[in-house]
Amino acid sequence: MYKSEILSRWSHPSDYGGHSPDGDYMMCGQSRDSDALERSNYKRIFEDLVKKAIELGQPDGVETDYGEETSQYVYDFRANHWAVGWVDQVIVKASAPEDLIHYCEEIYEAIENYPVYDEEHFSELEHEESNEYWAGLSVRERCDIIKEHAPEVSIFAGRRDYIPDNNGGLDEHCRS
CATH class of the missing domain: 1.10.720 (Transcription Termination Factor Rho, Rna-binding Domain; Chain A, Domain 1)
Structure with missing residues (x-):
């Protein structure tokens, strides 16, 4: 299993009690107070990662969520937060195919250099x-x-x- 050196991994906070995607990669996030750029990046990165994961194939087929195609390797994770109400994270499972992890790294490096992921959507x-x-x-x-x-x-x-x-x-x- 490939391990990225540049992507951040989820680690369980000491004061958190709920589903914990320990070790999975965090791509980007948004909260109730996010600006248009964070919301745009969140939506478009999530959509592109799901699309890429589906292109790479799913070992057990594609799961459906509210009638849309989704990936078992990419999901959005929501947790309540005392300061901002809630936070969402685009999570990529550590067990995802190496090609998908590399794609995540490309996205990460691109938005490090220029923070707008999709100009048109933003x-x-x-x-x-x-x-x-x-x-x-x-x-x-x-x-x-x-x-x-x-x-x-x-x-x-x-x-x-x-x-x-x-x-x-x-x-x-x-x-x-």
């Missing part, structure tokens, strides 16, 4: 969240934001439930 997630924020504002609040941060945009655009286009300035304001 950008879409940020834009969706900005639009949700904008839609939750009153028309008065939208008009005030337009006046302050995008004077070139008509205040009548504040009536719309989507962010007016001003080359991303309002979109960025809604993300901050």
Whole structure:
């Protein structure tokens, strides 16, 4: 069995009582308080690892979870946490095929050099969240934001439930 020297392994915390994936590899995590980047990386890394594990084959076939294909080597692990409510981890079993562990190492090294795993997904997630924020504002609040941060945009655009286009300035304001 191949052992990675660069991936972090789960070790049982002294004050934790529950399922413990001791020795398995932790790829990335998210919590209730995660930002868009952590949530995007979590989702896309998990999806790609499951896909890769399925491509490499499963000794007992593919398990299904809520009607989707999943892998017996890759799973998401949730634990309650006193400070942030809960934490999720993408876990890869230590018994996974060597090719899958190498793939994990490639992902790990890539996000060490540049933290965005999937630019397109991250950008879409940020834009969706900005639009949700904008839609939750009153028309008065939208008009005030337009006046302050995008004077070139008509205040009548504040009536719309989507962010007016001003080359991303309002979109960025809604993300901050």
